[in-house]
Each structure stands twice: as C-alpha cells, then as structure tokens.
Amino acid sequence: MKTPIPGTTDAPADAAGSSRLLARLLSGPTGIGTDSLRLAPVPALEAEPTEPAVEPPSAADAPAPVTPPSSQRIEGLYCPPAVRDDRALADEVNARLVEWAEKEISLYPDTELREPLVGFDAGRSVVLCHPDAPGIDHLMAAARLLIGENAVDDYFCEAEYGGSADRRGAALAVAQSAIDPAHNTPRYEADWRTGLDSHPALRSMRSAMDYFYALATPAQAQRFRHDIVNLYLGYNAEGDCISRERTPAVWEYLVQRQFNSFRACLNITDSIGGYELPAQLYAEPGVQRAVALSSNASTICNDLYSLRKEQASGRFHYSLPTVIAAEEECSIEDAFQKAIGVHNEIVHLFEEEAAALSAANPLVARFVTGLHNWMTGNHEWHAGNVGTRYATSP
Secondary structure (H helix, E strand, O other): OOOOOOOOOOOOOOHHHHHHHHHHHOOOOOOOOOOOOOOOOOOOOOOOOOOOOOOOOOOOOOOOOOOOOOOOOOOOOOOOOOOOOOHHHHHHHHHHHHHHHHHHOOOOOOHHHHHHHHHHOHHHHHHHHOOOOOOHHHHHHHHHHHHHHHHHHHHHHOHHHOOOOOOHHHHHHHHHHOOOOOOOOHHHHHHHHHHHHOOHHHHHHHHHHHHHHOOOOHHHHHHHHHHHHHHHHHHHHHHHHHHHOOOOOHHHHHHHHHHOOOHHHHOOHHHHHOOOOOHHHHOOHHHHHHHHHHHHHHHHHHHHHHHHHHHHHOOOOOOHHHHHHHHHOOOHHHHHHHHHHHHHHHHHHHHHHHHHHHHHOHHHHHHHHHHHHHHHHHHHHHHHOEOOOEOOOO
16 A cells, blocks of 8 residues: 655656656756656665666667757856766766666656656766766766656646645655655554655655765765755745745845755765765865855856746746846846856855865865866756757846
8 A cells, every 4th residue: 555645646647647747857957946656675774786787778778869959058157168078978877867767766657758868868967067976886876866856856846746835845854754764663664665665756766865875975975965955945945935926035045045956966076976075074164165155056057047948837936037137126138147147256256265175175175176067067068958948048
C-alpha cells in the first residue's frame, strides 16, 4: 500500500500527462525557483553505490546527442567565459542519466520520455560547471543531484503538477528526509522508507544522495543537506508571496533569492573536484561571503535569461527585473537593464573577495576557483539555450 506524501497528489497517470510533466521537470529553472510509480527496495543508508558499467547502447536505444545552439549572451551582462565545454563528455553523462532514470529509480514510466531528459542537457551543465572533476563518476554525482532537485521543485512547488503553497511545507519536510534520514522506531522507519519509495522525486533525491555519499566526506554531505534545507526555506517564502500575489521589495527579494538559489550546486565544487575544503575553512566569513555572492550572481543570471519565458506563462511570477519595475515604477525594459547592473556588481564583488581569499590560502583559492568555474559555466549553459529555452531580453 502506498504511503501518501503530505502536500502532494498522484502523478499524472496518462502518457500525455507524464510527457507534459517531464517536459516541465526538465525545462530548466524558471522565475524565482531554480526553474513520474513502481515500488523498488530503498538502498541502505550506509550504501556506497558505484557507477554501473555502461554498455555501448545500440543505435535504437542510444539517446540522440544534443547540439546546443550558438551561445547568445545578454548584451552588457558581465561574466568571464567558461573553462571547458566538451560535447562528447556531456553526451556520455546524458546517456548515463537516462540509464539511471529508467533502470534504477523509474523516474519516467515511458522510455519514450527520455528525449526531454537529454534535451535538458544536464550533462553539458555539469561539464561546464565542474571542469576540475577527476572523472565521469564525479560528474554523474552532480548531474543526479541536479535532476533530483528539479524533480522536488516541480512536484511539490508547481501548481500545474499538484503542488500547493498551503501544503508545500509538509511536502518539503518529507523531501528533506530523502537526504537527511529519519531516525525513529523500526516500525515507523519502515513506513518512512515505503513513503520515500512511493514517489519519483523522493526516489531520485534518495538515490542521488547515495551516489554522492560514495565520493563526499561526512562534512561535505552535511554541508549539502544544510544548503538544501535553506533552499526549501526559500521555496516556502516564494510560495507565500505567490499565494497572495504579493510582489516583495527588492531587498526582500534578494534575501529570498540568497536562499532560493543555486547555492547547493556551487557548494559541492570540492566534492565533485575530488578534494575537501575543511569545515573550519569553509565556515570562515570570507568564504561564506564568496559562496553567497557567486550563488546570487548565478541565480540572478537565471532571472534574466528566464524573464521572457515567465512572462509568456501568464501566471503570477516575480524576479529581480519585475520587483525592480514595481518598486521604481519603471518599464520592464529599464528594470531589466538595472538588474543587469545588480548582477554585474555582485560578480565584481565576488571577484574581489575571491582574490583576497586566494592570496591567503592555496586550498581556499582552489575552492573559490571552483565557485568561479560554476558561475561561468552556468552562464554559458543559459546562453547556449537562448532560442530553445531562454531569451536575451524582456
């Protein structure tokens, strides 16, 4: 018997509904958000899975390689170029993601739905953002977490697929337990495991976290869990504003955005790079500032590239350009330019902080270089999807 997850409804049962859900799930972060059921045994908490051997797929089974359109950057948006863009490696990551999604976690019940997964091009994203990864296992760890985070956002935060602002908090608490295990009596732990196993988003996060455990230290895993719970705090702040159709002040929006951001993705840069920044160094105020600034810039980048798509949706939404337009009573075009200025100033502040930190400690220098690589790779991924997913102006 399936254990219901608080704040959720069943996934669409028909193929068309599943197809629409998958397309939304893999359409990339949108707006303020960093914008389907088969029972299977839940892996043991202490398990350290290894990458399964990937046999060369047949011509019929292999997902078609993705060729992104030419990069089209937003005029005036400052961000240095990405360090690496390897199409062949990205295609291999995408192929392994499809195998994981279909064979290990049943993320998609219809194998024909693999194309949107490849179209999202998570492989290119992690290849761009983690040029120092020592091997494909490390890239796969980042890619699985990325897909899992998007799944939680869609299922529990998007009204179109059953999410609701008044039930979001309960659903996200259960989602957090997929990576931050519940410890109760054997009976209720068994119920909890059944609950996790009944929902695709929870299965994906649980599986992705188990792979992450295989290469991360306990301190790095705890850092990631902390960032995800902060992300969910940001989701709840967004839900509050959207349910009341309230546009926050710019300063309040920027506070929300610092939580509802890509921070969890940037902060695993050392894990994916094959080393560890010790907890005492990570906790230093300067390092925390560098993490926040690079994450804020990366997320505002998404605001800018996503604006036209959000406007076309017809639903209430808000982003840095829209809150600036409301507060300053200016056109969205003028607000868009002002938001570019905010982004650029934050990037320059990050560069100043990173330079000072790098001069003081070589290991911290390596970590902030990883933050820089993620920020530039993320920008290139967005710019490479202009015309298919994003646009360069309001």
